[in-house]
Each structure stands twice: as structure tokens, then as C-alpha cells.
Amino acid sequence: MKMDSRLMRQKLESRLAEDDRLISYDREKDQLRIESKSTGKGITVALPGVIAKWHVxxxxxxxxIVYYVQEGLRAMEDTSDLKEQVKKIFPVIRSASFPVEAEEGVPFLTEEHTAETKIYYAVDLGNTYRLIDSRMMEKEGWSANTIKEMALFNIRSLPAPIKEDQVAGNIFYFLNTNDGYDASRILNKGFLQEMEKRIQGTMVISVPHQDVLIIADVQNDRGYDVIAQMAMSFFANGRVPITALSFLYENGELEPIFILGKNK
Structure with a gap:
């Protein structure tokens, strides 16, 4: 079966069509727009990217893509007060190249993190979450500092169960709860400090995608190769990739490092 834009468009339209939705196609950009009539907000899907993924x-x-469009539109229709969502505000880590504003040109609330990563803030809505932007903040009267403080408090309250594995004399710890905030736990300073007490060699941290955090106790050169390969593999297969680079953790600071793998 050969997949092209016409066929992909038909498949997505048949899955996403509802009475309260407008679906339009931009032939020049090869994009499908799914919009809610009640809110006037919508999501644009670039068909070439979906087709490339379909071939794999x-x-x-x-x-x-249907799941994310459905959940995204549902999130846009959520009218809950931000004031009722205090315990549901969390920081989310994204790549430094992630868009800094919503489709309508409204800037997201962000904060610098490392050269590779940036911090965004979100209201958890159950199966998905909505990134906080300046329009939401203005509507609810929340300051940036208040949101950031609440988000950091909430991320510290999440459990951090880890699994341990040993490879070539090095120890690797994995955090993978799939709650959407595994990578965000890199912002939990208390958790990192507790992990640092276990480290016998060099502490290296990876957040290749949103749903995993890897901490390596690197005790020999082979350990650097292994963490580099792990990070690249997770990065390539993650739903929300962040960065394939890892970070040295020293004195509470994160320093991106590029590891040139020598062994497989």
C-alpha cells in the first residue's frame, strides 16, 4: 500500500470528523487543520511528518496523532479555573528549540534551564496537559513567580521510584512512571542530591524524552559509551523527544556533555 497526502488526509478526516469541528486542508503547506467551532481554537497537523512515521x-x-489531536482539542475546551488547579501545575522539560509561543502567537511561560533544555509550565488535565501561556496567566491573575513556585513544590511531591541496572562495571538508574513528568524530576533538587549520595564515580544525567530520566554512576570509560547509546536510543523512540545529550551533575549544576562513543 502506497501512502500519500490524499490518502492520509482521508484517513485522518474520517477519524476526527465531529459535528462541532471544522476540518480544512492547506494544499500549499500540506497541512490539515482541525478546529473546534465552540472555542475557535484548533490543531494543525503537518501531513508529511505523519506519512514518514506511518512508513515505519x-x-x-x-x-x-488522532489521540493527541483529540486530547489537545479537549484540553482547549477545558474551562476550569486555574485557581482550582493549584495542585495540578507542573514544570515540563522541553528541548531548547521547542516553540516559545502558542499557535495564536501568545507566549508560553518559560524559564531557561540549560543550553539544551528549557522549562515550560503546564496544568495537568488527566490524560493530557495544557501549557500555561500569558493569556491564561492574565485571565486568572497569576504571577510567573507564583506558578513557578507551585510547579516546583508539586514536582517534589511526586514519587520517584527508580530501577537499577549494571553494565560493564557502571550503575544505571531509570525513572519511568509514564506520568508525563519523568524528565521534569530533574528539577527536584532534593531527589538529585539523594541520588548523588549513591554515586561512587561520576554522576551523569539524561532526559532523552519526556517519559524517562536516566542517572548513570559512571565508573569507567565504557560507562560514557553506554549512557550515550542509551540516550540516543531513547531520544529516537520517545513520543516527546528532548535531547540526546547527557549532563554532568556537579555541585548542584548541570553541564551538557558530548560523548563520542568508541564501543558498541
Missing amino acids: EKDKAIDE
Whole structure:
């Protein structure tokens, strides 16, 4: 079966069509726009990217984009007061190249983190979350500092169960709860300090995608190769990739490092 824009468009339209939605196609940009009539807000899907993913994952790629469009539109229709969502505000880590504003040109609330990563803030809505932007803050009367303080408090309250593995004399710790905030736990200073007490060699941290955090106790050169390969593999397969680079953790500071792998 050959997949092209016409066929992909038909498949997505059949899955996403509802009475309260407008679906339009921009032939020049090869994009499908799915918009809610009630809110006037919508989501734009670039078809070439979905087609490329379909050639690898087949119908799983379509299922995934349909899920994210459905949840995204539902999040846009959520009218809950931010004041009722205090315990549901969390920081989320994204790549430094992630868009800094919503589609309508409204800037997200962000904060610098490292050269590779940036911090965004979100209201958790159950199966998805909504990134906080300046329009939401203005509507609810929240200051940036208040949101940041609440988010950091809430991330510290999340459990941090870790799994341990040993490879070539090095120890690797994995945090993978799939709650959407695994990578965000890199902002929990208390957790990192507790992990640092376990480290016998050099502490290296990776956040290749949103749903995993890897901490390596590197005790020999082979350890650097292994963490580099792990980070690249997770980065390539993550739903929300962040960075394939890892970070040295020393004295409470994160320093991006590029590891040139020598062994496989």
C-alpha cells in the first residue's frame, strides 16, 4: 500500500470528523487543520511528518496523532479555573528549540534551564496537559513567580521510584512512571542530591524524552559509551523527544556533555 497526502488526509478526516469541528486542508503547506467551532481554537497537523512515521509504524502512527489531536482539542475546551488547579501545575522539560509561543502567537511561560533544555509550565488535565501561556496567566491573575513556585513544590511531591541496572562495571538508574513528568524530576533538587549520595564515580544525567530520566554512576570509560547509546536510543523512540545529550551533575549544576562513543 502506497501512502500519500490524499490518502492520509482521508484517513485522518474520517477519524476526527465531529459535528462541532471544522476540518480544512492547506494544499500549499500540506497541512490539515482541525478546529473546534465552540472555542475557535484548533490543531494543525503537518501531513508529511505523519506519512514518514506511518512508513515505519503503519497504523500506530495514525492512532497516535488522532489521540493527541483529540486530547489537545479537549484540553482547549477545558474551562476550569486555574485557581482550582493549584495542585495540578507542573514544570515540563522541553528541548531548547521547542516553540516559545502558542499557535495564536501568545507566549508560553518559560524559564531557561540549560543550553539544551528549557522549562515550560503546564496544568495537568488527566490524560493530557495544557501549557500555561500569558493569556491564561492574565485571565486568572497569576504571577510567573507564583506558578513557578507551585510547579516546583508539586514536582517534589511526586514519587520517584527508580530501577537499577549494571553494565560493564557502571550503575544505571531509570525513572519511568509514564506520568508525563519523568524528565521534569530533574528539577527536584532534593531527589538529585539523594541520588548523588549513591554515586561512587561520576554522576551523569539524561532526559532523552519526556517519559524517562536516566542517572548513570559512571565508573569507567565504557560507562560514557553506554549512557550515550542509551540516550540516543531513547531520544529516537520517545513520543516527546528532548535531547540526546547527557549532563554532568556537579555541585548542584548541570553541564551538557558530548560523548563520542568508541564501543558498541
